[in-house]
Amino acid sequence: MKKKSKSIARVIYLISRVLALIYFIVLGYSLFCLITGRQIKISDNGQIVSVLYPFSETPFFNLENHKPYLILGFVLPLLLYAFYFLAASNVFKVFTLDRLFTKKNLKYLQLFYLINLFLPFPVAILCSIFIEIPNGLWMLSLVHFNLGVFIYFLAEIFAQGIGLQDEQELFI
Structure with missing residues (x-):
């Protein structure tokens, strides 16, 4: 980079x-x-x-x-x-490194998208059973979901990049 x-x-x-x-x-x-x-x-x-x-x-x-x-x-x-x-700091740390497409870096991206995709709504639903949840929190959950989808696609690009990098190393 x-x-x-x-x-x-x-x-x-x-x-x-x-x-x-x-x-x-x-x-x-x-x-x-x-x-x-x-x-x-x-x-x-x-x-x-x-x-x-x-x-x-x-x-x-x-x-x-x-x-x-x-x-x-x-x-x-x-x-x-x-x-x-x-988790976000680990994702940004990935972009400070010389070699981006590694399995370790992919794991950071995967963890981050999993946190954003699968935690906010279930946690909000669980909490809503016991306490009143403001409407803004539901919108915040939607923002996290969208961020998770975006990072999911970025992680898929990283996975393809790892595959291409591995193929290239085999030819050398």
């Missing part, structure tokens, strides 16, 4: 990795607070639980204080987006 494309891919790779790290840290901190009872504040007669910023009394998150919401409406989305950005 051209130097400019590799540079752009490297920047997006780093941004995606940082976002994944932020999601994992926020998830870890929030779970720590919710499990230990530290850095939380309960208000509105126990209806709202606030996770506070570290070493302060300022709310970081205000959450409904019931388990289905905490698990399905807060923890699960944070966890899924942490893995989403981790």
